[in-house]
Amino acid sequence: MALMVGARVLARNLLRPWSRLPDAVPGRTGPAAGGGDGVRCFGSPRVLVETDPAKGVAVIKLKNPPVNSLSLEVLTEFVISLEKLENDKTFRGVIVTSDCPGIFSAGLDLTEMCGKSQAHYAEYWRAVQELWLRLYLSNLVVIAAINGVSPAGGCLISLTCDYRVLADNPKYSIGLNETLLGIVAPSWFKDTLVNTVGHRTAERALQLGLLFPPAEALRVGIVDQVVPEDQVHSAALSVMARWLAIPDHARQLTKNLMRKPTADRLVKQRDADIQYFLQFISRDSIQKSLRVYLDKLRQKKG
Numbered sequence: 001m002a003l004m005v006g007a008r009v010l011a012r013n014l015l016r017p018w019s020r021l022p023d024a025v026p027g028r029t030g031p032a033a034g035g036g037d038g039v040r041c042f043g044s045p046r047v048l049v050e051t052d053p054a055k056g057v058a059v060i061k062l063k064n065p066p067v068n069s070l071s072l073e074v075l076t077e078f079v080i081s082l083e084k085l086e087n088d089k090t091f092r093g094v095i096v097t098s099d100c101p102g103i104f105s106a107g108l109d110l111t112e113m114c115g116k117s118q119a120h121y122a123e124y125w126r127a128v129q130e131l132w133l134r135l136y137l138s139n140l141v142v143i144a145a146i147n148g149v150s151p152a153g154g155c156l157i158s159l160t161c162d163y164r165v166l167a168d169n170p171k172y173s174i175g176l177n178e179t180l181l182g183i184v185a186p187s188w189f190k191d192t193l194v195n196t197v198g199h200r201t202a203e204r205a206l207q208l209g210l211l212f213p214p215a216e217a218l219r220v221g222i223v224d225q226v227v228p229e230d231q232v233h234s235a236a237l238s239v240m241a242r243w244l245a246i247p248d249h250a251r252q253l254t255k256n257l258m259r260k261p262t263a264d265r266l267v268k269q270r271d272a273d274i275q276y277f278l279q280f281i282s283r284d285s286i287q288k289s290l291r292v293y294l295d296k297l298r299q300k301k302g
């Protein structure tokens with residue numbers, strides 16, 4: 001029942017005409033993300049989309065202060081924005097970045113996984129799955145311009161992209177640190193990392209919950225390029241131009257060849273994966289670990 005409610009909510013959101021989204025910011029024009037006139041903006045307050053139709057490129061900027069945690073709303077709005085871009089043949093590439101200074105994304109929203117109902121957990125997890133599937137199998141060239149720290153789910157978002165550019169700032173670490181929270185990265189998080197850095201590096205990184213600073217991130221291959229902070233966006237645009245020089249059909253079929261077997265493993269057992277998540281996240285010991293971790297984050301200030 002819970003699964004059906006979750007699926008219905010997501011389906012309703014996905015099918016809702018864009019212009020009727022409650023938070024939509026339709027057709028605003030603004031200064032070009034990549035320079036030049038004709039940039040149009042749409043999206044929602046939490047997921048801004050700047051499009052440059054002449055270049056065929058869009059920029060998705062996550063804006064969920066203070067830390068760009070991936071709440072249910074952010075996940076849903078992100079999927080809707082992606083779908084809109086995928087369906088508009090004007091666009092061939094998208095850059096994913098953050099509008100929150102110093103933070104790419106703090107990952108999954110811990111408050112969505114702590115002290116909530118089973119129905120809520122199921123709805124939330126389906127939304128996490130949906131975003132991963134959409135990003136991982138996107139026909140667009142997807143490039144991450146990582147302009148801030150990127151733990152866990154934040155790292156996962158960038159791992160689904162075709163290429164990762166990281167700003168060279170020692171504070172901007174990246175990795176799947178789930179074990180440090182007392183939780184476990186699901187198998188498809190693990191697969192995404194293994195496909196990027198190889199089995200041994202992934203095993204060590206996952207068990208130890210490693211967060212790599214830029215130079216190390218580049219060395220292990222969890223990012224493809226490290227550039228000075230003020231050049232992240234221009235570097236992402238240069239990389240985009242190179243990837244867009246490849247004929248779409250050949251690149252897309254190749255991407256599919258590389259990624260579909262991994263995605264299919266989740267697609268074939270989506271409901272079972274949700275049940276597994278429900279059992280795991282509802283355990284008293286896991287809820288306790290999450291509460292302790294959240295309390296530590298909150299007390300940091302005091």
Ligand SMILES: CCCCC/C=C\C/C=C\C=C\CC(=O)SCCNC(=O)CCNC(=O)[C@H](O)C(C)(C)COP(=O)(O)OP(=O)(O)OC[C@H]1O[C@@H](n2cnc3c(N)ncnc32)[C@H](O)[C@@H]1OP(=O)(O)O
Nearest residue numbers: 067069106107108109110111151152153184186280297298
């Ligand atoms: C075999 C079984 C397998 C089953 C598997 C099933 C399930 C696995 C389940 C889950 C997988 C989860 C993946 C995740 O993504 S978990 C999230 C991991 N994220 C982190 O560890 C990052 C935590 N945050 C930080 O380290 C810092 O906040 C950060 C470095 C990002 C920024 O630091 P800064 O000093 O600027 O800001 P803070 O003061 O720390 O935070 C401000 C504010 O935001 C709150 N907050 C931070 N992160 C989160 C978050 N991820 N979710 C929700 N809220 C977050 C923080 O508590 C502060 O709140 P407040 O004090 O202002 O109320």
